[in-house]
Amino acid sequence: MTDNTQARADRWRKRLSAVAMAVLIAAGVAVAQPAAAATTYCVKGTGYYWQSIAEDDFDSSWNTAGSSDWTLKSANGQVLKKGTTSADGRFSACSPAAGASGVTLTLSSTASANGRVQWRTVSRTSLTPYQITVPVSGARTTAADGTVTIAQPNVQIDGNLAGAWHIIDTLRLLWDKRGSTGACWNGSACEALTFRWGTQTSGGGVWVPELHDVVLDYGDATSKHTILHEAGHWWQWTLAGQHLEGNGKYKGWAKWMDIGDCDPHDYDLTTNTTCAWTEGWANAVAAHALGDRRYVYADGRPDAVFDTTYSTADRSEGNITAALLGIFDVDGGFDRSAKAMGTLRTTFGQYYGARGTLKYNNAATDAAVKKFGMDPILILSSAPVS
DSSP, X not given: XXXXXXXXXXXXXXXXXXXXXXHHHHTTOOOOOOOOOOXXXXXXXXXXXXXXXXGGTTOOEEEEXXXXXXXXXXXXXXXXXXXXXXXXXXXXXXXTTTTSTTOEEEEESEEEETTEEEEEEEETTTOOBOEEEEEOOOOEEEOTTSXXXXXXXXXXXXXXXXXXXXXXXXXXXXXXXXXXXXXXXTTSOOOOEEEEESSOOSSOSEEETTTTEEEEOGGGGGOHHHHHHHXXXXXXXXXTTTXXXXXXXXXXXXXXXXXXXXXXXXXXXXXXXXXXXXXXXXXXXXXXXXXXXXXXXXXXXXXXXXXXXXXXXXXXXXXXXXXXXXXXXXXXXXXXXXXXXXXOOOSHHHHHHHHHHTTOOOHHHHHHHHHTTOOHXXXXXXXXXX
């Protein structure tokens, strides 16, 4: 059969099929019709939180709720769709059932990536994330493909809850700059970075290794530096492998370095080499993640920019902070420093020695160390790396 003959035969079959269908319908015989595709409804909008921010001189404004997990639910509570807002707080929740009455959208103070919650803010009393739920509403428009968009009014978080979203929005800055090193934030499952925060005004502003969590006072959530400083302690702990992962679960509290007498501590105070090391690391992580080389406290008081040299070498967290910032600049980020944390480093000298073993140190990193009163040779000789 030639191609032309085949084509004519195909056309005749289609015509006969159409005629047969018409005869059956005329005779009252029920004929199954292909089901119409279900209409997809997409609820689109943006989450915002109202927050005074210390780094912005307490200028209160609406900030987009970036990295906030959202859940779309039916009237009877069935989960229709889940997702996470973009960096600028936008969500797009699409489901054939989203157009029904009684559908709700919930924003949570958790941030998911790679299929699991990576960081979160929880109540200091209930230890559960904060949530805000709104009914789905708004003008509807239909696209050429039949998809219906529901323009959800802005989801606004204010009052006593806003700080919970400022915490997760700020932690995204560290996530974005974390690099490719570290089991917790690069593929391997472990507990989420958890901030315990609420209306309490005492007993906070600290990372607690026994809990694996950060505890923040209510007002601490105004300071991005404080949030990222405490996250820096947790990150240092996990980079050193101290989260002790086993079968996807923690085995319990892992050891942390003995920081000795570390209270009070500040950039210009002399403490001990371990206290200065961990506090200097946390300062530097916050400053580098923010691109702001100050430390701005929750009351809005800015500390000195980390560019002053103190006479106490690696017993000053100010020296270590400034040297680390110089090293991060030379390296182009956190990655090399993170890789040097393959086990627990208890002093800056141990960390810098580990970098040397990895052949990461050079004249530029040595200069960053020397600039702030620390001799690389003396530091390395006093802190051998095992």
